[in-house]
Amino acid sequence: MNLWEKMYIPAIAKGMSITFGHMFKKKPTVNYPEKKRPFSPVFRGLHVLNRDEEGRERCTACGLCAVACPAEAITMEAAERLPGEENLYREEKYAAKYEINMLRCIFCGLCEEACPKDAIYLSETFAPANYTRKGFIYGKEELLIPNPVTEAAEFAQAKGRTERSEGRGA
Amino acid sequence: MHLTLLAFDWVLLLEKAVLILIIISVSLVVAMYETWGERKVAAFMQDRRGPNRAGPGGILQPLADGLKLFMKEEIIPQSSSKFLFVLGPGLAMLTAMMTSAVVPWSSHFHLWGRDISMQIADVNIGILYIFGVVSMGVYGIMIGGWASNNKFSLLAAIRGASQIISYELAMGLAIIALLMISGSLSLRTIVEQQQVGRYYVLVQPLGFLIFLICAFAECNRTPFDLSEADSELNMGFHQEYSSMKLGFYLFAEYVNVFISSAVMATLYWGGYDIPFVNDASLVQRIGQNPVAVLQVLSLFVKIVIFIFFFMWVRWTIPRFRYDQLMKLGWHVLIPLALFNMLVTGFVVLLRQNHWHF
Numbered sequence: 001m002n003l004w005e006k007m008y009i010p011a012i013a014k015g016m017s018i019t020f021g022h023m024f025k026k027k028p029t030v031n032y033p034e035k036k037r038p039f040s041p042v043f044r045g046l047h048v049l050n051r052d053e054e055g056r057e058r059c060t061a062c063g064l065c066a067v068a069c070p071a072e073a074i075t076m077e078a079a080e081r082l083p084g085e086e087n088l089y090r091e092e093k094y095a096a097k098y099e100i101n102m103l104r105c106i107f108c109g110l111c112e113e114a115c116p117k118d119a120i121y122l123s124e125t126f127a128p129a130n131y132t133r134k135g136f137i138y139g140k141e142e143l144l145i146p147n148p149v150t151e152a153a154e155f156a157q158a159k160g161r162t163e164r165s166e167g168r169g170a
Numbered sequence: 171m172h173l174t175l176l177a178f179d180w181v182l183l184l185e186k187a188v189l190i191l192i193i194i195s196v197s198l199v200v201a202m203y204e205t206w207g208e209r210k211v212a213a214f215m216q217d218r219r220g221p222n223r224a225g226p227g228g229i230l231q232p233l234a235d236g237l238k239l240f241m242k243e244e245i246i247p248q249s250s251s252k253f254l255f256v257l258g259p260g261l262a263m264l265t266a267m268m269t270s271a272v273v274p275w276s277s278h279f280h281l282w283g284r285d286i287s288m289q290i291a292d293v294n295i296g297i298l299y300i301f302g303v304v305s306m307g308v309y310g311i312m313i314g315g316w317a318s319n320n321k322f323s324l325l326a327a328i329r330g331a332s333q334i335i336s337y338e339l340a341m342g343l344a345i346i347a348l349l350m351i352s353g354s355l356s357l358r359t360i361v362e363q364q365q366v367g368r369y370y371v372l373v374q375p376l377g378f379l380i381f382l383i384c385a386f387a388e389c390n391r392t393p394f395d396l397s398e399a400d401s402e403l404n405m406g407f408h409q410e411y412s413s414m415k416l417g418f419y420l421f422a423e424y425v426n427v428f429i430s431s432a433v434m435a436t437l438y439w440g441g442y443d444i445p446f447v448n449d450a451s452l453v454q455r456i457g458q459n460p461v462a463v464l465q466v467l468s469l470f471v472k473i474v475i476f477i478f479f480f481m482w483v484r485w486t487i488p489r490f491r492y493d494q495l496m497k498l499g500w501h502v503l504i505p506l507a508l509f510n511m512l513v514t515g516f517v518v519l520l521r522q523n524h525w526h527f
Contacts, residue, residue, distance in 0.1 A: 012483075012486070012487060015486045015487065016482060016483065016486050018486075019215045019482065019485060019486045020215075020482065022214070022215050022216070022217055023211075023214040023215055025217060027214075027217055027218055027219055028217065028218075029218050029219045031222075
């Protein structure tokens with residue numbers, strides 16, 4: 001190194017001009033929560049239990065999602081449909097208790113792939129924070145999508161966030 | 171006014187007390203907002219935004235930080251020496267604040283028939299006082315490191331102390347060359363000379379460079395911050411501290427930055443002189459008080475530019491290794507400062523002798 005380089009002052013000055021230039025560049029920061037980064041359509045977020053067009057729950061408590069889950073996050077209890085409840089459930093067996101432990105879930109989507117009735121799928125939102133572990137065990141009320149027949153407005157809003165369930169078969 | 175109780179000037183005492191209060195609060199507020207400035211400048215240089223949630227643009231962030239520090243638990247390690255443990259941060263903050271006593275913040279205000287000078291103590295050994303106080307700053311670090319009863323803190327404190335005393339020498343030698351030209355140690359005289367002549371940075375560029383590098387070392391700022399090297403020694407000598415004692419150490423560093431910037435601006439860049447403007451004729455046109463306010467503003471603009479420069483260097487240059495640092499201080503800066511002194515002495519003698527040998 002010659003004397004000019006050994007002084008390090010020119011190198012320091014060059015470095016400082018680079019950092020100074022960076023001050024005026026555009027920042028890639030996204031101002032969450034005012035703006036959110038757009039997710040891809042196949043993003044795996046929170047689970048949603050689906051209903052069909054008449055508002056009947058699709059889940060039949062077959063247990064395939066619980067078996068497929070690698071983290072053993074899903075538990076359920078089945079019940080038989082009573083004669084007056086045809087408008088609530090599609091088939092004769094339904095899930096009386098359906099719980100997903102969000103702390104165990106790894107959001108892999110295997111339950112979505114395993115379900116034969118298109119009853120569960122993963123939406124775009126992600127799990128909000130909570131103070132206790134018990135708050136993270138989501139029961140059926142938090143997971144079910146609102147009824148399109150009785151609560152049309154909420155259903156439309158919920159559907160608006162998840163466009164992937166178009167074109168799914170029975 | 172005839173307040174001749176005990177035959178000394180009570181009003182002067184009151185005036186100085188108010189001035190001291192104002193300067194201390196301003197130092198603390200500036201140190202607080204330096205933390206905000208540091209985070210914003212660091213963020214902008216790293217292509218991100220910095221704190222922008224607490225108040226518009228993150229302005230209230232230092233208040234949130236201060237509140238957080240107050241609310242934390244005060245941990246005093248049981249095997250430490252309690253008296254020294256509490257004394258360390260206090261000493262660091264004390265020496266940081268004491269230096270502001272001799273810096274001239276403005277010329278003088280003319281209020282109520284009195285000339286109130288904006289310098290707490292115009293001692294005629296101003297620069298020597300600054301060096302004395304800065305040397306005492308070493309105590310704050312050493313005591314902090316020793317009292318923690320922690321080998322790593324002690325190591326870091328020893329490194330920090332040796333760094334400070336090595337660079338004090340070079341700083342003093344650089345100032346001697348300045349003294350040869352100005353002929354006086356009093357800071358106000360130096361500023362007044364710069365008001366009529368040219369700024370001393372043009373007369374002593376090498377001296378300014380040496381002083382700048384030594385100021386970085388004195389404040390323990392990157393690239394000389396191995397006493398708090400985040401990746402090597404954790405937090406260095408203030409590792410065992412929590413809550414406001416830690417806050418005092420961090421604040422003392424920022425107050426040191428502020429005061430070093432003020433001293434640099436005063437010694438080399440004209441202090442409170444408004445650049446490119448003839449201050450005496452401005453006084454004739456506008457009046458003394460507005461000009462004094464403008465002069466304070468001009469000093470603060472210079473200080474802010476220097477503080478930005480401190481932060482700019484921190485986020486650009488990697489840290490020095492300990493032996494590189496010592497080599498720089500003793501092998502490079504002291505010979506350079508001596509050379510500067512020689513050349514300055516030579517030119518001053520020549521000038522006195524009317525430019526012939």
